[in-house]
Amino acid sequence: MVISRDSRARIDAEIAKYPQRRGALLPALHIVHEEHGHVAAESARELAEIFGLRPNEVMEVVSFYNMFYATPQPRHHVYVCTNLPCSLRGARSLLRDLEQHLGVDEHGNTGDGRIHLGHEECLGACAYAPMMRIDDRYCEDLDLEQARRILDALE
Amino acid sequence: MLKVPYVTSYLTEHFADDAFATLDGYESRGGYDAARTALKKMAPADVIELVKRAGLQGRGGAGFSTGLKWSFMPVKSDGPKYLVCNADESEPGSFKDRILLERGPHQMLEGILIAAWATGAEKTFVYVRGEYAYPARQLERAIEEARAKGYLGERVLGTKFRHDVVLQRGAGAYICGEETGLLESLEGKKGQPRKKPPFPAQHGAFGRPTTVNNVETFSHVPHIVRNGAEWFRGFGTEKSPGTTIFGVSGHVVRPGLYELPLGTRLDEIVFQHAGGVLGGRQLKGVIPGGMSMPILPAGQIDVPMANESLRERKTMLGTGGIMVMDDTCCMVRVAEIITYFFRDESCGQCTQCREGTGWLHKIVSRIERGAGEKQDLDVLLDVAGKMEGQTICAFADAAAWPVQGLLRHFRGDFEEHVLQHRCPFPSSFEL
Numbered sequence: 001m002v003i004s005r006d007s008r009a010r011i012d013a014e015i016a017k018y019p020q021r022r023g024a025l026l027p028a029l030h031i032v033h034e035e036h037g038h039v040a041a042e043s044a045r046e047l048a049e050i051f052g053l054r055p056n057e058v059m060e061v062v063s064f065y066n067m068f069y070a071t072p073q074p075r076h077h078v079y080v081c082t083n084l085p086c087s088l089r090g091a092r093s094l095l096r097d098l099e100q101h102l103g104v105d106e107h108g109n110t111g112d113g114r115i116h117l118g119h120e121e122c123l124g125a126c127a128y129a130p131m132m133r134i135d136d137r138y139c140e141d142l143d144l145e146q147a148r149r150i151l152d153a154l155e
Numbered sequence: 156m157l158k159v160p161y162v163t164s165y166l167t168e169h170f171a172d173d174a175f176a177t178l179d180g181y182e183s184r185g186g187y188d189a190a191r192t193a194l195k196k197m198a199p200a201d202v203i204e205l206v207k208r209a210g211l212q213g214r215g216g217a218g219f220s221t222g223l224k225w226s227f228m229p230v231k232s233d234g235p236k237y238l239v240c241n242a243d244e245s246e247p248g249s250f251k252d253r254i255l256l257e258r259g260p261h262q263m264l265e266g267i268l269i270a271a272w273a274t275g276a277e278k279t280f281v282y283v284r285g286e287y288a289y290p291a292r293q294l295e296r297a298i299e300e301a302r303a304k305g306y307l308g309e310r311v312l313g314t315k316f317r318h319d320v321v322l323q324r325g326a327g328a329y330i331c332g333e334e335t336g337l338l339e340s341l342e343g344k345k346g347q348p349r350k351k352p353p354f355p356a357q358h359g360a361f362g363r364p365t366t367v368n369n370v371e372t373f374s375h376v377p378h379i380v381r382n383g384a385e386w387f388r389g390f391g392t393e394k395s396p397g398t399t400i401f402g403v404s405g406h407v408v409r410p411g412l413y414e415l416p417l418g419t420r421l422d423e424i425v426f427q428h429a430g431g432v433l434g435g436r437q438l439k440g441v442i443p444g445g446m447s448m449p450i451l452p453a454g455q456i457d458v459p460m461a462n463e464s465l466r467e468r469k470t471m472l473g474t475g476g477i478m479v480m481d482d483t484c485c486m487v488r489v490a491e492i493i494t495y496f497f498r499d500e501s502c503g504q505c506t507q508c509r510e511g512t513g514w515l516h517k518i519v520s521r522i523e524r525g526a527g528e529k530q531d532l533d534v535l536l537d538v539a540g541k542m543e544g545q546t547i548c549a550f551a552d553a554a555a556w557p558v559q560g561l562l563r564h565f566r567g568d569f570e571e572h573v574l575q576h577r578c579p580f581p582s583s584f585e586l
């Protein structure tokens with residue numbers, strides 16, 4: 001089993017909240033991401049069994065949503081918002097500077113598996129631009145120096 | 156945590172007090188008294204009637220009458236009825252629901268409880284966009300507090316009414332803000348909007364009668380029950396009562412949130428409240444209501460922020476996300492960002508939308524690079540026109556309108572790109 005007993009118990013608790021089992025699929029996918037960082041084929045098989053689905057039905061859902069991943073991920077996801085209000089406030093030059101600073105490859109990854117750097121659409125922080133999301137955390141009202149320091153401090 | 160609004164009214168007046176997000180703090184300001192009044196002293200039909208008389212309109216973007224929507228729920232039902240709270244807030248330029256979740260979760264829960272009583276719903280699913288991790292934690296904590304105190308559960312406030320609230324987190328897909336895309340997602344599927352009819356009031360979440368309302372819509376409800384319809388109508392305009400929380404961003408001195416009556420003039424918000432254009436520059440244009448709403452040029456912002464007035468200028472209130480652009484801005488770059496967004500977020504079910512958003516972005520990018528041709532401008536309008544009113548959901552319209560607005564007011568910017576074979580705005584924000 002790749003899904004731990006602890007995660008399985010949390011998934012069962014989610015299922016109990018819904019009139020149909022499948023309602024708890026997104027919550028379950030979040031739980032699997034917390035444990036493994038992505039949904040591997042084996043996790044998909046186990047989830048399929050729990051929800052009475054086929055594994056490819058689980059993977060179809062995974063691929064629809066930007067925050068779910070089918071492959072192993074770097075330790076941190078960093079996204080600079082480049083939608084209009086942030087771009088008006090210099091988000092795109094910030095992103096380019098950070099790309100250079102970290103020396104990411106064409107997919108936005110650092111060579112050491114530490115960071116994936118990319119851009120994202122509006123994150124609901126438009127008045128505090130430019131900003132970036134690091135995993136579950138928002139960093140707002142950034143300047144380049146500050147942003148570099150925050151990224152350098154990531155494990 | 157988001158900064159407290161610069162201007163507050165009844166929704167946000169206690170937001171500077173961190174305790175307001177806790178049950179104790181909320182109760183000490185009279186919290187849950189309105190739910191007590193509704194559940195113990197009012198029949199469900201009376202609550203619906205009150206909200207209708209107050210004239211509350213949905214704050215999620217479409218502005219539909221909330222009381223009327225509640226009245227569509229069947230009174231008798233052979234099984235459960237549900238509410239859904241739309242906290243997917245992803246319309247670019249919008250960040251009001253976030254502060255309502257972070258600093259006023261009990262206010263929203265009380266609104267939900269009253270709505271549940273009015274519609275006979277036994278459960279509410281709150282769908283919070285996946286990126287809103289902190290707002291979701293604030294709400295989860297508030298739900299637990301409310302349950303522990305008997306505001307939620309088997310016997311709400313000691314009555315026979317039972318109600319519970321389930322929080323589900325989205326996972327990064329703009330289209331899950333559209334109410335039927337949201338319902339699909341809630342059911343554990345891809346968030347692809349449903350054909351309507353049937354409407355959610357007949358066939359909603361898990362096939363049951365369902366009412367979907369926005370975070371802010373629910374948050375107004377306790378105030379209406381507490382103070383009455385006439386009081387509510389004392390804010391805003393005859394046709395658009397109440398306040399709303401405007402989010403101001405872009406080239407202004409004081410970007411942030413402002414809770415003001417509907418009908419407050421846009422120029423007053425930009426120049427007085429938000430301090431005017433940054434760096435003493437001139438204004439070029441303002442998007443008044445989130446990215447889907449057509450832009451207004453500087454000369455046309457002397458308009459009350461209410462749908463009846465904005466419609467005369469061919470735009471709408473949307474989510475009240477006000478994006479301000481100074482005179483250095485290249486409007487083709489603005490169009491590039493907007494069309495990229497819609498191309499990226501189309502769920503792909505409808506040909507007009509999937510192909511149309513792709514074409515819009517392709518042509519706009521070509522123009523921005525200096526490779527556009529004269530007829531491209533008309534092709535843009537032609538493509539946009541064919542996307543309107545043809546698709547399963549309003550996303551395609553939302554993608555077409557801003558392009559039409561930019562060409563209506565800033566056609567010259569596009570023409571100059573074509574004539575000069577380059578972007579004529581070297582000091583514009585970077586793409």
Ligand SMILES: Cc1cc2nc3c(=O)[nH]c(=O)nc-3n(C[C@H](O)[C@H](O)[C@H](O)COP(=O)(O)O)c2cc1C
Binds near residue numbers: 212333
């Ligand atoms: C493409 C699209 C995206 C939407 N996104 C949101 C959203 O993020 N939040 C929201 O409350 N409503 C959104 N809506 C509107 C909802 O479909 C629905 O009208 C609203 O949640 C109803 O609540 P209200 O009547 O209280 O406004 C969106 C609509 C469309 C067409």
Ligand code: SF4
Binds near residue numbers: 505
């Ligand atoms: S209009 Fe676009 S987003 Fe809406 S259902 Fe059709 S393809 Fe999907």
Ligand code: FES
Binds near residue numbers: 081083085125248249
């Ligand atoms: S545009 Fe960046 S947070 Fe809204």
